[in-house]
Amino acid sequence: MQQRVTNRPPFGIELRFDRSEIDQMCVDELEKAAALPAVPSPVNIESFIGKHFCKDYRYDDLPEGVLGVTAFKANGSIKFVGVSNKLDDDSPSADHRIRSTWAHEAGHCMLHPILFMRDPANRTQAFWEQGTENVTSDRRFLCRDQDFNVQGAICGYDGRWWEWQANRCIGGFLLPKYLVIRALETLLRPSRVTKTPELPEENRRQAESMVSQVFNVSMAVSRIRLAEFFPLGSSAQLTF
Numbered sequence: 453m454q455q456r457v458t459n460r461p462p463f464g465i466e467l468r469f470d471r472s473e474i475d476q477m478c479v480d481e482l483e484k485a486a487a488l489p490a491v492p493s494p495v496n497i498e499s500f501i502g503k504h505f506c507k508d509y510r511y512d513d514l515p516e517g518v519l520g521v522t523a524f525k526a527n528g529s530i531k532f533v534g535v536s537n538k539l540d541d542d543s544p545s546a547d548h549r550i551r552s553t554w555a556h557e558a559g560h561c562m563l564h565p566i567l568f569m570r571d572p573a574n575r576t577q578a579f580w581e582q583g584t585e586n587v588t589s590d591r592r593f594l595c596r597d598q599d600f601n602v603q604g605a606i607c608g609y610d611g612r613w614w615e616w617q618a619n620r621c622i623g624g625f626l627l628p629k630y631l632v633i634r635a636l637e638t639l640l641r642p643s644r645v646t647k648t649p650e651l652p653e654e655n656r657r658q659a660e661s662m663v664s665q666v667f668n669v670s671m672a673v674s675r676i677r678l679a680e681f682f683p684l685g686s687s688a689q690l691t692f
Contacts, residue, residue: 455566462587463567466613471620471680474563478624481562488628492635494668495626497554505561506530511537517596520553524591528565531591533557548670552622556600559621560593564614586612593618623677626669632681635666651682 454468469477482488485504487496501509512534514521519539523531535553540546568591583589586596599615633640633649639659640649651659656678664674 508532524568528569559618
């Protein structure tokens with residue numbers, strides 16, 4: 453992680469993580485909580501949050517358009533984590549969206565406590581204390597529908613770097629790389645030159661569907677995560 457002071461609200465500081473760093477942090481935290489599956493299977497993301505970050509995790513009646521919330525205490529510990537109860541309509545797509553929202557909030561829990569630690573000597577403190585639409589003056593992230601841009605977790609972000617980072621954790625927590633590779637063993641083949649596993653293009657759709665089913669994530673999340681590991685147009689070779 454790198455940290456730098458900026459003149460931009462809401463925090464006055466910016467945290468920087470590279471993508472592989474976030475992925476490894478997600479796996480490390482799952483392991484610490486004994487929440488990393490031994491075989492390819494869905495991560496119990498709700499239980500993980502309750503065991504590892506905060507006992508107060510709940511479905512809540514959040515304002516319209518707000519899908520999730522993470523609240524911090526002045527020392528940076530997690531006060532509570534919530535997901536909108538409006539998301540649950542008993543459909544598979546709703547379950548996928550709920551799991552992605554929990555993973556997004558877990559990303560805030562893991563990466564961003566430092567942003568809310570009170571330090572009277574810190575000149576940047578006044579930035580977030582003023583509050584914005586998404587970062588409130590009572591130390592809460594209010595994560596809205598437009599913040600859950602899974603494509604943005606690959607391609608970039610609109611300036612709200614903290615939401616890009618939390619989105620990055622959706623794949624990191626729900627689709628750990630080595631478990632995904634294990635799940636796809638029958639669809640992969642070694643590269644002729646490097647012997648690195650690669651995904652033949654004729655197997656891509658089957659692989660996307662398999663990952664979606666095995667890990668209980670949406671096809672969109674599956675597709676984007678596989679595009680990271682096996683980029684389109686580059687012989688579909690695993691990236692590290």
